[in-house]
Amino acid sequence: MTHTQNKSSALAQGLIVFIFLAVLTALEFGIAILLNSIVLLILVALVKAGLVAYYYMHIYKLNQEDHGEGHDSYAYKTGTNRLGLWLFLLSDSFVFGGLLVSRFNLLGMTRPHLNQLLGLAVTVVLLVSSFFMNRAETSIAHGDKKGFLNGTLVTIILGLLFVIGVVGLEWQLAKIEEVIASKDVVGGIFYMMTGMHAFHVLTGVILLFTVWNKGRKGLYTAEKHWGVEAATVYWHFVDVVWIFFYPALYLIGAAIQLAA
Amino acid sequence: MKKMKPIVRGLLFLLVGAFVGYGVGLGLDVLVGGRVNFTASIAGYFSLLIGVALFFFGLVGYRTITRGVTWQIFGTLGGALFVTGIRAIMGLKTFVPPFLFTEPAWVFGGLVGVICFILGHGVADDWIRMARGVDVPEHREDAPGWEKYYSPSLDHKVIGIQYTVIALILLVVGGTFALIFRTELASSGLQFLTTEFKLFNQNGLQFYNTLMSLHGMIMIVSILLGIAGLMNYLVPLLIGAHDMAFPRLNAFSFWIAVPAAVLLLSSLILGGFDTGWTGYPPLSAKAPLGIQMFFLGVFVAGWSSILGALNLLATVLRMRAKGMTAFRLPIFVWASIATSIIAMTATQLIGLSFQMVMFQRLFGMGFFDPAKGGSPVLFQHLFWFYSHPAVYVFILPGLGVVSELLPVFVRKPLFGYKWIAMSSLAIALVGFLVWAHHMFTSGMNEYLRVPFMYSTLLVAIPTGVKFFSWVATLWKGKITTPMPSAFLFVVGAIVVFLMGGLTGPPNATVSTDLHLHDTYWIVGHFHDTLFGGFVFPFFAALYYWFPKATGRRMNETLGKWHFWLMTPAFFTLSLGMMRIGLLGMRRRIADYDPLQGFDATHLVLTIAAFAIALSVLIFIINLVTSLKRGEPAEGNLWNSRSPEWQVASPMPAHNYDTPFEVVGEPYDYGLPGSKYVEFAKK
Numbered sequence: 037m038t039h040t041q042n043k044s045s046a047l048a049q050g051l052i053v054f055i056f057l058a059v060l061t062a063l064e065f066g067i068a069i070l071l072n073s074i075v076l077l078i079l080v081a082l083v084k085a086g087l088v089a090y091y092y093m094h095i096y097k098l099n100q101e102d103h104g105e106g107h108d109s110y111a112y113k114t115g116t117n118r119l120g121l122w123l124f125l126l127s128d129s130f131v132f133g134g135l136l137v138s139r140f141n142l143l144g145m146t147r148p149h150l151n152q153l154l155g156l157a158v159t160v161v162l163l164v165s166s167f168f169m170n171r172a173e174t175s176i177a178h179g180d181k182k183g184f185l186n187g188t189l190v191t192i193i194l195g196l197l198f199v200i201g202v203v204g205l206e207w208q209l210a211k212i213e214e215v216i217a218s219k220d221v222v223g224g225i226f227y228m229m230t231g232m233h234a235f236h237v238l239t240g241v242i243l244l245f246t247v248w249n250k251g252r253k254g255l256y257t258a259e260k261h262w263g264v265e266a267a268t269v270y271w272h273f274v275d276v277v278w279i280f281f282y283p284a285l286y287l288i289g290a291a292i293q294l295a296a
Numbered sequence: 297m298k299k300m301k302p303i304v305r306g307l308l309f310l311l312v313g314a315f316v317g318y319g320v321g322l323g324l325d326v327l328v329g330g331r332v333n334f335t336a337s338i339a340g341y342f343s344l345l346i347g348v349a350l351f352f353f354g355l356v357g358y359r360t361i362t363r364g365v366t367w368q369i370f371g372t373l374g375g376a377l378f379v380t381g382i383r384a385i386m387g388l389k390t391f392v393p394p395f396l397f398t399e400p401a402w403v404f405g406g407l408v409g410v411i412c413f414i415l416g417h418g419v420a421d422d423w424i425r426m427a428r429g430v431d432v433p434e435h436r437e438d439a440p441g442w443e444k445y446y447s448p449s450l451d452h453k454v455i456g457i458q459y460t461v462i463a464l465i466l467l468v469v470g471g472t473f474a475l476i477f478r479t480e481l482a483s484s485g486l487q488f489l490t491t492e493f494k495l496f497n498q499n500g501l502q503f504y505n506t507l508m509s510l511h512g513m514i515m516i517v518s519i520l521l522g523i524a525g526l527m528n529y530l531v532p533l534l535i536g537a538h539d540m541a542f543p544r545l546n547a548f549s550f551w552i553a554v555p556a557a558v559l560l561l562s563s564l565i566l567g568g569f570d571t572g573w574t575g576y577p578p579l580s581a582k583a584p585l586g587i588q589m590f591f592l593g594v595f596v597a598g599w600s601s602i603l604g605a606l607n608l609l610a611t612v613l614r615m616r617a618k619g620m621t622a623f624r625l626p627i628f629v630w631a632s633i634a635t636s637i638i639a640m641t642a643t644q645l646i647g648l649s650f651q652m653v654m655f656q657r658l659f660g661m662g663f664f665d666p667a668k669g670g671s672p673v674l675f676q677h678l679f680w681f682y683s684h685p686a687v688y689v690f691i692l693p694g695l696g697v698v699s700e701l702l703p704v705f706v707r708k709p710l711f712g713y714k715w716i717a718m719s720s721l722a723i724a725l726v727g728f729l730v731w732a733h734h735m736f737t738s739g740m741n742e743y744l745r746v747p748f749m750y751s752t753l754l755v756a757i758p759t760g761v762k763f764f765s766w767v768a769t770l771w772k773g774k775i776t777t778p779m780p781s782a783f784l785f786v787v788g789a790i791v792v793f794l795m796g797g798l799t800g801p802p803n804a805t806v807s808t809d810l811h812l813h814d815t816y817w818i819v820g821h822f823h824d825t826l827f828g829g830f831v832f833p834f835f836a837a838l839y840y841w842f843p844k845a846t847g848r849r850m851n852e853t854l855g856k857w858h859f860w861l862m863t864p865a866f867f868t869l870s871l872g873m874m875r876i877g878l879l880g881m882r883r884r885i886a887d888y889d890p891l892q893g894f895d896a897t898h899l900v901l902t903i904a905a906f907a908i909a910l911s912v913l914i915f916i917i918n919l920v921t922s923l924k925r926g927e928p929a930e931g932n933l934w935n936s937r938s939p940e941w942q943v944a945s946p947m948p949a950h951n952y953d954t955p956f957e958v959v960g961e962p963y964d965y966g967l968p969g970s971k972y973v974e975f976a977k978k
Contacts, residue, residue: 107614107615109648112614114540116541116610116614116615117542119610119613119614120541120542120607120610122610122931123606123610123640124606126640126641127606127640127641127643128644130641130642130644130645131644131645131647131648134644134645134648134649134678135648137677137678138652138663138674138678141671141674141677142663142669142670142671142674170523186501217659217660217661218659218660218661219668220662220668220669221661221663221665221668221669221670222669223661224655224656224661224662224663224668224670225663227661228652228655228661228663239426244857246427249428249429250427250429252806253429255429289622291368
């Protein structure tokens with residue numbers, strides 16, 4: 037771990053990135069209402085994903101020099117672990133890619149009729165959780181255990197809130213709008229995509245809880261906290277997936293009214 | 297009483313377990329069905345599982361793998377009972393004949409069973425400890441003797457052998473299935489798989505379909521595990537690493553393949569399925585319960601493949617010895633990289649497509665049901681996006697073995713090293729763009745046909761590069777005489793794969809494929825590619841590296857019997873298949889019209905199939921006897937330049953005692969004074 041920034045500027049950077057993401061999300065929503073341009077929506081999603089991947093997931097660390105340390109050093113092993121994690125994310129993104137392909141193949145330029153406000157709300161919740169997770173990781177990287185524990189705890193709560201929002205609320209509301217899994221393919225795609233994503237959020241929450249618990253026992257230090265980094269990167273990845281799923285389900289195309 | 301050999305005790309226990317399981321299952325079936333059915337699925341299911349559990353109990357006692365299988369049984373039952381309980385509360389059907397549980401109960405139970413296997417076996421114990429914050433030592437001593445092969449060993453060489461053994465077991469199982477339906481096909485009309493035939497709630501025709509479908513998938517899983525075995529054993533040795541990058545993940549990848557194999561086999565018993573290995577809906581949406589076990593088994597085996605590939609890529613990228621730059625890597629390592637790129641990414645798509653059919657059956661989600669707005673063609677796209685590149689997963693390591701061994705036996709530098717290295721990558725990457733050539737007759741958009749035809753034909757170029765290199769390497773080579781079995785199989789692989797390659801373009805070309813699609817021509821073609829690309833190189837690799845792994849050589853005479861029996865038999869088989877295919881023999885069917893005049897050819901094909909089986913039997917006898925009685929192997933047996941042959945066999949845990957440095961080109965055979973690796977002084 038190289039410290040090129042001090043703690044407060046690192047935290048400030050996280051905040052600025054978050055503000056950018058929030059503005060882009062608002063912009064996205066506006067584009068969907070006013071222009072309904074799929075090209076612009078994809079562009080915004082790509083920019084958002086790029087911001088998260090670079091500033092929150094620190095993808096550039098994959099390219100970091102190893103400073104000639106031996107294969108048995110903690111730094112070298114962390115580099116290997118980081119590579120393994122990113123390979124896993126690459127592999128996992130093929131599942132989500134396959135789901136997106138299925139969605140556009142089957143539904144084309146239509147989308148299920150869903151509660152827009154709730155969709156935006158859960159999106160914001162996930163985005164805010166990413167912001168807090170970034171704070172948590174930055175804190176432990178600078179040896180601030182308390183900041184780390186609090187940030188992780190807030191992230192866990194927001195993550196659970198997201199799952200409740202999607203599975204507990206949205207699924208019930210969608211049912212009223214006649215988006216039903218067994219009725220037609222619109223329902224099938226909607227529950228498959230949100231379900232698969234919610235499953236990943238849940239695994240992310242479990243990972244975060246594990247990390248939080250180990251952090252409570254004081255097992256992470258500013259120098260050695262690979263577990264935190266792994267859980268953080270995974271969490272942001274889940275956010276990136278939603279950055280694409282949200283427009284695909286809520287914004288792109290024309291809503292089909294299924295309720296008679 | 298004299299102490300029994302563990303294997304004898306195991307087999308004895310297997311019989312007892314199978315008998316007891318059969319009784320239990322029969323009793324349950326009578327309770328639910330209300331009548332006695334001696335061939336009930338559930339009786340067979342318990343017979344298989346309890347038999348396997350007791351077999352391992354006899355072998356190693358109640359620990360590691362025995363615990364795993366036992367937990368899998370209880371996990372499956374527990375999961376199934378859990379869902380059944382919920383269904384009872386919801387007022388739905390609970391216990392139904394003929395499979396005791398309902399389909400959702402079986403699916404959930406199957407999944408819980410896999411998780412329980414992992415927990416019971418103990419391969420994830422370290423991770424659980426780590427998650428709880430308990431300190432885990434990085435290295436772990438293996439159990440002495442045979443027991444390490446049943447336990448979650450972290451040594452990549454042990455895991456490589458575990459993979460290879462289970463691959464051989466599945467090869468035998470899948471081959472046996474083929475022999476059964478091949479016998480039925482020997483003449484027209486139905487001989488023994490008739491409508492009167494009853495087994496596991498299937499009649500003869502249904503059983504034929506199940507065997508035919510499972511032959512495909514069991515062989516595929518066997519190949520995946522076989523290449524994983526080779527890559528696991530060899531890659532760390534070849535690049536000078538002390539183990540894989542993630543040893544625990546490596547053990548985990550292997551051990552989830554075991555419950556996956558159990559699930560796959562249980563699909564045979566739980567009603568079977570009739571879709572072929574491709575599992576296309578709408579047929580798979582209506583197939584019997586067996587298809588769900590099949591989907592689940594493939595899904596879990598897929599994860600084994602994904603995680604193994606991930607591990608391999610990380611190992612090659614991060615664990616190379618000093619001086620092992622990209623273009624000094626052994627060709628086998630390049631092939632493994634190419635294979636792993638596909639396996640790590642595309643495998644997700646077959647998992648997803650099978651999962652979607654699974655959900656369509658369970659929850660009525662209409663992804664592939666046109667009545668609900670779904671599209672069966674979408675399934676084929678998702679499925680072939682993996683399943684075509686998958687054939688390159690199967691063959692690339694094998695072709696790597698050919699390139700690796702050829703220069704050793706002809707004592708000449710490998711011709712065009714960089715071209716070969718890059719051709720593997722090119723095949724892998726082009727392989728991502730060719731999937732729809734399986735779908736020329738599927739009713740997909742016609743404008744897709746031509747681009748996919750050209751992308752498919754493009755594969756012939758990097759493949760051709762390999763052939764040019766092999767021929768040029770053989771040219772004026774000093775061929776080792778008498779030719780060792782390993783070399784025979786290398787040459788066999790080249791010839792057989794050439795046939796497989798040449799029969800490919802007619803299938804890639806739309807105009808001819810429309811006629812060849814779904815005929816025995818295709819069956820002949822892909823058996824050629826897979827024998828040339830996997831089976832022959834796999835045997836070559838086993839003959840070549842068996843001494844490295846065990847310190848003993850395999851019997852050369854039996855090896856030659858194996859080769860000279862298998863090769864002509866295989867040529868007969870594949871050429872015969874292609875012949876009747878061109879004349880209009882439809883693939884996958886149990887019977888054919890005698891007026892078509894295929895009886896004689898089919899009889900020859902069946903005899904050839906039995907000859908191949910006999911040759912494999914000879915190989916297995918050779919393997920088992922050589923373990924104890926083989927001639928001791930000392931030193932650099934094949935006069936190889938590769939680092940693993942510069943040290944004594946078998947190698948200890950963590951491989952090389954002293955690290956080596958790469959100082960020259962890997963394949964400069966016959967060039968005086970050239971050196972590949974240099975070991976550090978102790």
